[in-house]
Amino acid sequence: MVYAILEVNNSSDILPNITLGFQLYDSCYNEVRSLMGTSWILSGKENFVPNFNCHRNIMPSAIVGDMPSKASMPIARILGLYRYPQISYASAHPLLSDKTQFPSFLRTMSNANYEMFAIARLVQYFNWTWVGIINSDSDLGRSGTQLLTKEIESNGGCIAFQEVLPLYTSMESVYRIVDVLKKTKATVIIVYTTMENLISLMEVASFNNITDKVWVGTGSWSITSDFPRREILTTLNGSLGLSFQIGKIPGFKQFLYSIHPTKYPDDIYIKTFWELAFGCVWPANKSTPLKEGSVWCTGTERLDTIDTSVYDVNKFIYTYKIHNAVFAIAHALHQMNICVPGHGPFTNGSCADIHNYQPWQLLYYIKHVKFNNTAGEPIFFDENGDVPIYMDILNWQLFPNGSNQYVHVGSYDASSPKGKELKIELQNILWNQGQLQVPISVCSDTCPSGHRRATRQGEQICCYDCVPCSEGQILNPYDNSECIRCPEDKWPNSKKETCLPKPIQFLSFDEMLGTSLACISVLLCLLTFSVFCLFIAKHKTPIVKANNRELSYLLLISLMLCFLCSLVLIGRPNMITCMIRQVVFGVIFSVCLSVILAKTMTVILVFSATNPDSKIRRLVGLRIPIYIVPSCTVIQIVLCIVWLAIDPPFSEFNMEAEIGTIVIECNEGSNVLFACVLGYMGLLASISLLFAFLARKLPDTFNEAKFITFSMLVFASVWVTFIPAYLSTKGKHMVAVEIFAIISSSAGLLVCIFFPKCYIILLHPEMNSKQFIKGANNKRW
Structure with missing residues (x-):
């Protein structure tokens, strides 16, 4: 002052x-x-x-x-x-x-409350959620600890323990606190007391080799090295201390060095200090005898030669505050x-x-x-009479050579915007035992991605078990103790951290399955076209003429269309393709089945018409099969028109067909009318099978009914098997099953009906003659 x-x-x-x-x-x-x-x-x-x-x-x-x-x-x-x-x-x-x-x-x-705010912010910065507190048994110690606890808990942290250190040291209390320190999982210990109170605790802690703790201190003890034993310094190595800013006072060091008893003769303390500092005695008068081992003070002694442990002119903690008060x-x-x-x-x-x-x-x-x-530095007072709050953060570092020092590693400025008050120079911090990595102080380890925190019963929120989020859920970004379900059109990522749009799934030409089915359909269509060309080329041969050439042509064309209609089922469904795929499928297959029915009836009518007394010949004549194909097809067309008019198929997003994906599929609209379309095809197939079975006793020359019977059995077995397979699959595989059924049933018709004829035409042309047909034995099957 x-x-x-x-x-x-x-x-x-x-x-x-x-x-x-x-x-x-x-x-x-x-x-x-x-x-x-x-x-x-x-x-x-x-x-x-x-x-x-x-x-x-x-x-x-x-x-x-x-x-x-x-x-x-x-x-x-x-x-x-x-x-x-x-x-x-x-x-x-x-x-x-x-x-x-x-x-x-x-x-x-500064107001002591800001020390608590700074410590709470420091704890939050280093993600220390499980800390212990030791405070002095005083009004300030209790109120400060209460505020600190509130701040830490509001930031999501927890207090592992809170112990009170009596003002008048009790060794029983000290040993009890040390026992808590040895058992606690908390690595960070906040000490809110004076150095005088702390010495006994630190001595016992160092004796018990408690060196794995990070001590965070406030007040005078956190910025002093004046502990009586080096073991205490070892225990406190790596600790962090908060100190109100210590500014420099220009010229003050020189002023302190210039102090001399002759300069301030009325100051009784200077002479006493001089004697203690230099180990000399000021003579009261020349006749005063000098004690043995003592020397006279000459006044030529210099203060700048004294060790800083005796006369420290660098620590201006309170001096700086007094200087500011006087200038205010x-x-x-x-x-x-x-x-x-x-x-x-x-x-x-x-x-x-x-x-x-x-x-x-x-x-x-x-x-x-x-x-x-x-x-x-700016000095002013707020409405509470307090100055701006600015604190230094110091790190106590003890070096192997025995030297030690406090290193400035950060600052706390209460006037800064919320969340930006703290500035830390992490690279300058040296933790206990020379570690550079920030110590961890938690009750429970951080949960892996996609796991929520389940607080253990009867324990604080920082002590929890990690429970994985259920399927379709992610961890709530605002509350890590609960999982939330993703929207219907989204699905969690692999870590269950965020909801991503579900991948849209449909059978496309770009994937292996879609490409394979498309290639098979095209190849079978080309094979059918080859058979058609063969029949055209051999249209005058007996075997082609004997099996109703025109109906065979029509059947081959419809089979080619059957193979090609499966291509309509591949690709992204939309309203148009959904209507086309079912209508085309129903109509073309109805044509196939009606042609087969007409061929079967042709065989039966041909043999029935040879008998002049036949009632069939008198009732229907020989050209009735010609009308079967268009009439049967028209019925299916009418059913499809009614279906499209009343409740047509449409595309929809199926969120539940497959987990984590959106399946674009065709909804059949009216299931009743769809069943009618399928039922009608089943009726045609049943009638064709019945007539083919009735024609089984005809002569071998006209035994196409046998092959039609086989083809209808294959057709029926494919579609009967299709129903459970279709119902047991999901997503794009349902479409693949339907395409497979179309290809298989169509291929069955092609192989069973036309391959025997192709075999004779290509490999045994001698059998493709009128003489062979007329001379053939009438065999039954």
């Missing part, structure tokens, strides 16, 4: 031609002495006289102090009655921000001094007289002061 006042008095920018003085009072960390000092300052007498000013000279403008919050509070209550300015440099209790109780209290030390008062007085009447802050623009002002007037100026200190 002395140095700060000297700076102000030597400055031409602040209070020119005005000299500041000061009075010092040592409260000895005692509330009673603090109140005595306050009464002395207010009244001017050691014996306090309320509301009386006995100062012979000017009354002090403001009070800087006290250090502990428990001493500042009673002072602030008294000074608040008079609105007398008080600026503390070390009192951090959150209650002091209450301007109702402490209207004239301000401080250059000086700047407030300066603003009061330069006030222009008529433009002042008080009634009618009046100003305060710097030589005769009221305490509340100076308090106004201090509350509104704003300046940059000698380190270039």
Whole structure:
């Protein structure tokens, strides 16, 4: 404080031609002495006289102090009655921000609550969800721990344990806490207490070789290396500490080195310090005998030669705060001094007289002061009398050679936007045992992708089991304790982290199955076309003429169309193709079956017509088969027209046919009419089979009925087998089964009816003659 006042008095920018003085009072960390000092300052007498000013000279403008919050509070209550300015440099209790109780209290030390906010943010940054807390048994320790717990839990973390360290150390309590430390799964331990309270705990912890913990500290212990044993430093190696920003005071180090008993002869403490620092004795007078082993102090000793453990001129923790407090008062007085009447802050623009002002007037100026200190940092007070909150994050590093130091690894700025208050230089942090990887402190490991957290009964939310999400579900991105079902048109990815559009499935020409079926259909169509060409080329031969040449041509053409109609079933279904595929399938197969029926009836009528007394010849004549094909086909066409008019087939997205896919398929519309179309084809096939069976006793020359019977049996077996196969398959494989049935049944007709004739035409042409046919034996089957 002395140095700060000297700076102000030597400055031409602040209070020119005005000299500041000061009075010092040592409260000895005692509330009673603090109140005595306050009464002395207010009244001017050691014996306090309320509301009386006995100062012979000017009354002090403001009070800087006290250090502990428990001493500042009673002072602030008294000074608040008079609105007398008080600026503390070390009192951090959150209650002091209450301007109702402490209207004239301000401080250059930050509110202790922000330490809790900073620690909670630090814990969240490193994803530590399972931490322990050790706090001192004090009002500040309890309230701070309560706030810290609330902040950590609001960020999704949990408190593994919370232990209280008595102010007056009890070894029983220390051993109990160490036992908890040995058993806990928490790696990170937050300690909110003073160094004096912590030493016993650290000694026992180091004795028990507890070196796998990360200690996060606040207050003085977290930024000091003044522990009595190196083992404690080893235990604390890698710890993180929060320190309110320690700015530099230009010239202050030189000022401290320049202190000398001759410079301040009235200061009784300097001589005592000098004797202790240099191990010498100041002679009271020349006749005073020198004790054995002692030397006289000569005054030529230099403070800059003393080890920093004795005289540290680099740690300006509270000195920096005192410096800011003095300059805040000086700047407030300066603003009061330069006030222009008529433009002042008080009634009618009046100003305060710097030589005769009221305490509340100076308090106004201090509350509104704003300046940059000698380190270039902005200083001002908010509505609670607190300065901007800025803290350094330090990492305690112990090196193999025995040296140690605190390394600046980050900062916390409460004025930054939410979520950006913390800045960490991760590459500079050295954790316990020299590790570079961030320690893990969790109750349960992170669940794999696609697993939700199931909290264990009776335990905190951070202790959980991992349960996989059900099929079709993903982990809720906003709540990892539940799984949510994907929309109907979406499906989870492999990790069950997000819902992706379901792949659309249909039998296409681009895949192996679709290509294979299409190739088979085309090849069989070409084979049928080859048979057709063979029959055209041999149309005058007896075997072609004997089996109703025109109906054979029509049957071959319809079989070619049957093979080709399967191509309509391949590709992406739409409204047009869905209607075409079923209509074409029904009509073409009806033509095939009606032609086969006509061929069978032709054989029967031919032999029936040879008998002049035949009733069939008289009733229907020989040309009745010619009308069978169009009439049977027309019936199927009418059924299809009615079907398309009433409830036609349409394409639809089937979300349930196959898991994880959308199957585009044709919905048949009216199942009744679809059944009628299929039933009609079944009727034609049954009638054809019946007539073929009736023609089984005809002569061998005209035994095509035998092959028709075989073909109808193949046809029937294919479609009877098709029904359960079709119902048991899903998705595009249903279409593949239908195509296979179409190809198989059509191929059965081609092979059974036409291959025997092709065999004779190509391999045994001698059998394809009238002589062979007429000379053939009449065989029965």
